[in-house]
Amino acid sequence: MPGIGDPYGILKGRSMSSALLIVDVQNDFCPGGALPVPEGDRVIPVLNRYIELFRSQRAPIFASRDWHPSQTSHFKQKGGDWPPHCVAKTAGAQFHPELALPEETIVLSKGTDPGSDGYTAFQGHDSRGRTFEEVLRSRGINILYIGGLATDYCVKFTGLDALKKGFRVILLEDATRGIDEDAVKETIRLIQEKNGQLASFEEVSRKAGGRS
Secondary structure: OOOOOOOOOOOOOOOOEEEEEEEOOEHHHOOOOOOOOOOHHHHHHHHHHHHHHHHHOOOOEEEEEEOEOOOOOOEHHHOOOEOOOOEOOOHHHOEOOOOOOOOOOEEEEEOOOOOOOOOOHHHOEOOOOOEHHHHHHHHOEEEEEEEEEOHHHHHHHHHHHHHHOOOEEEEEEEEEEOOOHHHHHHHHHHHHHOOOEEEOHHHHHHHHHOOO
């Protein structure tokens, strides 16, 4: 698969290998949750299409999640900015039930440190305790296609971290939602300023071989 304006894509076996990263599509960040992103659940049907596409290309799929302890400096009662949300092992911390994550999805748990906000997936660890970066490097992954919640927080910090660490980033603008419109615009500006790219499903699918 050719890439978005460049000769790289999600097809394994090329000089660069890609992965899909779904950021924090959890019950508490969707309507009805403890800290909902407006229209946050609207990313789910689009992300499910990306999941199907990446599976068809045998490309890795990652899903990050906030997995906070009940007592953390991230929450207001301990001096943080946010109400309690995504407390580990609670219903609010579970992935949204309509998100069709395949069995082979690599789950990254972040925000587990009571002294850390955990805004970026690069602070997350897989089930074996490896950092996200360690997993990416071990698999030879160079490109991240990123969608999820919220554009102006965890998606933003994850994308900027990835760019800083030398990964290529494609922000899936049809598969993200944010909290503040101006902050979302600033996020997009920052990612593009650092040579990140934007794409939609139609664009990615077409370059993968005409799937829609």
